[in-house]
Amino acid sequence: MKNDASARPQASQTPARLSKGDFVTALRKQLQEAGKTGETSVDVRAATLHTDVGVYPARGHSMPTCCTVMYEEMLPGDEILLTPPGGKGPTLLVRYKLPR
Structure with missing residues (x-):
């Protein structure tokens, strides 16, 4: 069985700043995958999304960009929990x- 941790980038492999587009792509993919399963909503935590895109916590993280x-990406009906x-x-x- 493949270790999921090995699939994640290591701090030395992560760019100093991840782009806004990196987070948009990852979030939309997560929403699309949840929609395919018939879910009516999906809760997304910033720390989890950032970890999916690149190492967090780490020096030079891009949490402000992730949250932005x-x-x-919120639409009418979405809510901040x-x-x-x-x-x-x-x-x-x-x-x-x-x-969506």
Whole structure:
């Protein structure tokens, strides 16, 4: 059985800054996959999304960019379940309604 940890990038492999597009792609893929299973919503935590895209926590992380994307991808009916102090942080939790 393949170890999932080996599939994740190591700190030395992660660019200093991940792009906004990296997070958009990962979030939309997660929403699309949840929609295919017939779910009516999916909860996404910023720390989990960031880890899916690149190493977190790590020096030079891109958590502010990750959170910005999560907010910008919200549509009417989506809801913020948990807002971290300052609005951007690993505990940000958004429920996205499906289908999109």
